[in-house]
Amino acid sequence: MKDVQLRNIALMCICFVMLVTGAGLLIDEKSDNRVEANERKDSEDGWFAAEISQSGRVVVTVANDDPRIGPQIPVTDQAVNVDEQVTEDVTEPYIMINEGNAIIDNDRWRELRGDYSGVAQLIIPPLSDGEEIAIEDDYMNKSLKIMIDNCSDGDFDIGQFQRIAGNIYFIGDVIPEIAGDAVKKVKVVSKDSDVYEGRFRKEITVKFDHIYAYRLHQYADACVVDCSNPHDVYDCIMVVDPGHGGIDVGCNSTGGKCLEKDIAINIAKKLKEKLDKTSIKVYYTRLGDDSLALRERVGLANDLNADMLISLHCNFYERYWVPGVNGVETLYSSVNKEKRIASKKLATDMLDGIVDTTGMRRRNVVNRKKDLYILRNSEVPATIIEMGYLSDKNDLKMLTNKKKIKKMVNGLYNGIIKAYYNMYGKVIE
Ligand SMILES: [Zn+2]
Numbered sequence: 361m362k363d364v365q366l367r368n369i370a371l372m373c374i375c376f377v378m379l380v381t382g383a384g385l386l387i388d389e390k391s392d393n394r395v396e397a398n399e400r401k402d403s404e405d406g407w408f409a410a411e412i413s414q415s416g417r418v419v420v421t422v423a424n425d426d427p428r429i430g431p432q433i434p435v436t437d438q439a440v441n442v443d444e445q446v447t448e449d450v451t452e453p454y455i456m457i458n459e460g461n462a463i464i465d466n467d468r469w470r471e472l473r474g475d476y477s478g479v480a481q482l483i484i485p486p487l488s489d490g491e492e493i494a495i496e497d498d499y500m501n502k503s504l505k506i507m508i509d510n511c512s513d514g515d516f517d518i519g520q521f522q523r524i525a526g527n528i529y530f531i532g533d534v535i536p537e538i539a540g541d542a543v544k545k546v547k548v549v550s551k552d553s554d555v556y557e558g559r560f561r562k563e564i565t566v567k568f569d570h571i572y573a574y575r576l577h578q579y580a581d582a583c584v585v586d587c588s589n590p591h592d593v594y595d596c597i598m599v600v601d602p603g604h605g606g607i608d609v610g611c612n613s614t615g616g617k618c619l620e621k622d623i624a625i626n627i628a629k630k631l632k633e634k635l636d637k638t639s640i641k642v643y644y645t646r647l648g649d650d651s652l653a654l655r656e657r658v659g660l661a662n663d664l665n666a667d668m669l670i671s672l673h674c675n676f677y678e679r680y681w682v683p684g685v686n687g688v689e690t691l692y693s694s695v696n697k698e699k700r701i702a703s704k705k706l707a708t709d710m711l712d713g714i715v716d717t718t719g720m721r722r723r724n725v726v727n728r729k730k731d732l733y734i735l736r737n738s739e740v741p742a743t744i745i746e747m748g749y750l751s752d753k754n755d756l757k758m759l760t761n762k763k764k765i766k767k768m769v770n771g772l773y774n775g776i777i778k779a780y781y782n783m784y785g786k787v788i789e
Pocket of ligand 1 (some may be wrong): 620674
């Protein structure tokens with residue numbers, strides 16, 4: 361072995377020893393988990409937030425002039441060492457405001473986080489006797505509604521509402537312009553309780569940046585809502601869009617008795633009864649007589665990155681006195697290069713499903729390229745289904761007669777099952 365080689369080996373040994381020593385120091389630092397203090401971020405608006413440390417107790421330094429703190433004791437941006445006495449005092453369930461610092465017990469923190477890998481957790485104080493909590497996913501508005509019934513006036517106000525996004529912890533009502541917080545706005549409205557006099561119903565509306573899947577857990581010392589990417593929760597996600605609605609009635613049957621918007625919603629509701637029994641998570645652009653912009657309809661599917669978007673419509677032939685213009689047609693667009701094959705497949709499967717089940721006339725799978733907003737702007741496989749002609753007597757029956765509607769609903773259902781299998785190889789049960 362040459363001298364140079366020996367020297368190199370000696371150098372490597374020294375480096376190795378240095379590395380080990382360095383790592384030891386790091387481990388030592390981490391294992392001293394008495395206290396971690398963190399960077400403070402606050403604004404003139406009064407919210408505050410702090411980075412949550414990975415180990416030890418978590419100290420959130422809050423603004424000195426925050427009215428929620430109590431005693432006005434000077435605080436600094438520096439790391440704060442909490443002495444043993446204070447740590448022993450941490451007996452509150454999950455958070456304690458002490459001398460300007462909010463201290464989250466590490467065990468509690470771990471308990472809240474668990475194996476959770478979602479985007480945010482909302483923490484609501486525990487319920488008292490008689491109080492009831494329910495959540496409602498208002499996904500068209502990217503909002504979560506949390507309703508708490510039969511509570512006292514001062515309960516569940518904005519200062520008691522907390523959220524965790526990534527490793528950032530928030531209290532308060534104002535939007536923190538910090539990357540990583542999916543929450544854009546929190547609003548609390550207090551109403552009189554329907555059940556008990558002198559009691560209140562609190563409605564907490566949390567506006568998000570996207571649609572999430574929400575799961576409510578009730579523990580003895582807190583209620584926690586997990587907010588996750590819907591695809592982490594559901595295996596299959598699709599959007600059903602009953603066409604038109606509100607002032608936009610669509611087309612009419614001859615004589616004007618039946619409106620396209622009513623037929624679409626009626627069929628969608630019956631389809632929902634069937635799809636509710638499957639493992640598919642279905643989002644509906646409307647289940648009432650709502651006016652919706654096309655942008656909102658396609659936006660729902662895009663925001664969800666849904667497996668498919670199905671829009672329900674009816675046709676009308678203006679020269680309705682000419683007999684024989686009837687049947688089912690599905691439309692897609694080849695504009696989106698990535699989705700054109702999938703969209704065409706979806707349109708074909710839906711047409712097959714309906715025609716095979718109802719025996720209606722098979723028209724075509726039509727490429728509408730650029731002229732239909734929903735198809736043009738969909739980032740997911742999409743089809744518009746023209747379920748029949750309102751100008752044709754027999755088609756109209758299929759879409760309005762109670763018994764015959766069942767066939768149409770079964771046809772749509774069979775088309776969806778077929779499409780899931782053909783497009784994704786998924787067998788829906
Ligand atoms: Zn229409």
